[in-house]
Amino acid sequence: MKITGIVLAGGLGRRMGGVNKGLLPFQGRPLVVHVIERFAPQVDELLINANSDLETYAAFGYPVISDAITGFAGPLAGLQCGMSAARHPFIATVPCDAPYLPDDLVSRLATVLERDSADLAVARTGNQPHPVFCLCRRTLLPGLTAFLENGGRKFDTWYAALRAEEVAFDDTPEAFANINTPKELACQDKAA
Numbered sequence: 179m180k181i182t183g184i185v186l187a188g189g190l191g192r193r194m195g196g197v198n199k200g201l202l203p204f205q206g207r208p209l210v211v212h213v214i215e216r217f218a219p220q221v222d223e224l225l226i227n228a229n230s231d232l233e234t235y236a237a238f239g240y241p242v243i244s245d246a247i248t249g250f251a252g253p254l255a256g257l258q259c260g261m262s263a264a265r266h267p268f269i270a271t272v273p274c275d276a277p278y279l280p281d282d283l284v285s286r287l288a289t290v291l292e293r294d295s296a297d298l299a300v301a302r303t304g305n306q307p308h309p310v311f312c313l314c315r316r317t318l319l320p321g322l323t324a325f326l327e328n329g330g331r332k333f334d335t336w337y338a339a340l341r342a343e344e345v346a347f348d349d350t351p352e353a354f355a356n357i358n359t360p361k362e363l364a365c366q367d368k369a370a
Contacts, residue, residue, distance in 0.1 A: 182264035
């Protein structure tokens, strides 16, 4: 199974005061660097989805792609542009603000996707799905494009109509802690 990984860094960072979250310092390095270090070994190709600070993101050594849909349409727009640019038939996504993502995220999602012949596999802890931590088939691109063009933005609404499987990561719930506010950044940085 050949997989293109997409780091989703295209948001507005509203809860962070409008700054680019992936570039915020965390343990002395940008948040996105921690994500790349954990995610890149799990995929065959890595892309960074960003809509601002493109040159800064490109300096990390991976292709940077921007949303085709304007207006910061959310993580689905990042997935869509990643699917369009991907060289491989499977697409994995993670957010740029989850520095503890599991080292076996993609392999565990892939096992369930293949076993159940699913369209999409999503990480879950307890009863909480984490849709931006997903693995899906690139063949979903036309349906995703139509969903976005019709104004759809919510990840879970999109995949509700698909053969989707949730994959339990109850053994590592802390791995899905993402950093959305300055307070969370300060607390996580001190705890690390």
